[in-house]
Every structure is written in C-alpha cells, then in structure tokens.
Amino acid sequence: QVHVVESGGGLVQAGASLRLSCAASGGTFSGYAVGWFRQAPGKEREFVAAISWRGGYTAYADSVKGRFTISRDTAKNTVYLQLDSLKPEDTAVYYCAARKSGYYQLYMDGAEYDYWGQGTQVTVSS
Numbered sequence: 001q002v003h004v005v006e007s008g009g010g011l012v013q014a015g016a017s018l019r020l021s022c023a024a025s026g027g028t029f030s031g032y033a034v035g036w037f038r039q040a041p042g043k044e045r046e047f048v049a050a051i052s053w054r055g056g057y058t059a060y061a062d063s064v065k066g067r068f069t070i071s072r073d074t075a076k077n078t079v080y081l082q083l084d085s086l087k088p089e090d091t092a093v094y095y096c097a098a099r100k101s102g103y104y105q106l107y108m109d110g111a112e113y114d115y116w117g118q119g120t121q122v123t124v125s126s
Contacts, residue, residue, distance in 0.1 A: 001027070001115070002024045002025075002026075002027040002028070002029065002032060002098055002115050003024070003025040003026050003027060003115070004022060004023075004024065004025070004096050004097065004098055004115050004116060004117035005022070005023045005025045005117055005118075006020060006021065006022050006023075006094065006095065006096045006117040006118065006119060006120040007020070007021045007023070007120060008020040008021045008120060009094060009120030009121045009122045009123075010121075010122065010123070011123045011124075011125065012086055012122075012123070012124055012125070013124070013125050013126075014086060014087055014088055014124055014125065014126050015085060015086065016086050016124070017082070017083060017084045017085075017086065018082075018083045018086065018122060019080055019081070019082050019083070020036070020080065020081040020082075020083065020094055020096075020120060020122070021078055021079075021080055022034060022036070022078065022079040022080070022081070022096030022098075022117065023076075023077060023078050024077040024078070024098070027077075028077050029053075029072065029074070029077050029078075029079065029098060030053070030074070030077075031053060031100055031101065032053060032098040032099060032100055032101060032115075033050065033051065033052055033053050033098070033099055033100075033101035033105055033106060033107055034050065034051055034070075034072065034079040034096065034097070034098050035047065035048075035049065035050035035051075035096070035097050035098075035107055035108070035110075035113060036048040036049045036050070036070060036079075036081045036094060036095070036096055036097075037094070037095045037097060037110050038090075038092035038093065038094045038095065038122075039092055039093050039095070039119075040089075040091060040092040040093075043092075045095070045110055046061065047061050047108045047109070047110065048060070048061055048064055048068065048081070048094070049061070049064065049068055049069075049070040049081060050070065050106045050107055050108055051070045051071070051072055051079060051106070052101065052103065052104050052105055052106050053101050053102070053103055053104075053105075054103035054104060055103060055104045057104055057106055058070050058106070059106045059108055063089075064090075067083070067084050067085045067086075068081060068082060068083050068084070069081070069082040069084075070082075079096065081094070081096075083122065086122075086124045087124060088124045088125065088126045089124075090122060090124050091122060091123050091124050092121075092122060093119040093120065093121050093122075094119060094120050094121075094122055095116055095117055095118075095119045096116070096117045097110065097113035097114075097115060097116045097117070098113060098114070098115045099112060099113045099114045099115065100114070
C-alpha cells in the first residue's frame with residue numbers, strides 16, 4: 001500500500017506556472033502507474049494526465065495538452081505535474097492517484113486507481 005501526498009498548489013495569475021508534486025509517503029512508487037485528476041466546484045472529477053511505471057509513457061487530456069507536463073523522479077519517489085500557461089478554467093483541486101501496474105500501462109479512468117491523495121488547490125485569477 002502506498003500513501004499519496006500532493007503539494008505545490010497555490011493562487012496565481014493567468015499565464016503563470018506551477019509545479020505540483022505527488023510523493024509516495026512511507027513507501028515507493030516502484031511498480032505503480034500514477035495519474036493526476038482535477039475537480040472544479042460544481043463539476044465532476046476529470047482526468048488530467050497519467051504516466052506509466054516504466055518507459056516514460058504519458059497521456060494528457062486535450063484541454064491541457066501542450067501546457068501541462070507529467071514526469072516522475074524514481075530516486076525521489078515523486079511524480080510531478082508542471083502546469084504552464086495557466087488559465088482561469090484550470091482552477092480546481094488537483095488530485096494524485098496511484099495503482100499497481102505493469103511496466104508500460106497508462107490509466108485515464110479514475111475508477112482504475114486505488115490510492116488517492118487529499119488534493120491540492122490551484123486557483124488561477126484572470
């Protein structure tokens with residue numbers, strides 16, 4: 001079992017950048033695929049990005065493609081989500097999720113993840 005902890009959210013102006021971190025507290029992300037999701041007020045949770053355990057395979061929602069980048073640092077047991085060119089519509093609570101996985105699998109459905117963090121708030125002002 002892995003305990004997932006997010007950090008790095010904040011209040012920024014449109015066009016700014018943030019880097020969110022997702023740490024495997026008390027464990028390791030070795031053997032886990034990781035995804036980022038977000039939920040805005042009054043809206044359903046939506047997929048943002050995912051990364052495979054090995055091979056660096058990634059997937060992105062169309063709404064963030066070209067602006068957000070997911071990556072992982074194996075030595076630090078951390079997955080990052082770099083948010084660039086932020087827009088007010090990116091305002092949401094961002095969640096990191098993990099699940100045991102084969103080397104190259106990606107998962108874009110939140111229902112496929114077993115471990116979730118508490119979320120970190122990202123607010124983008126216009």
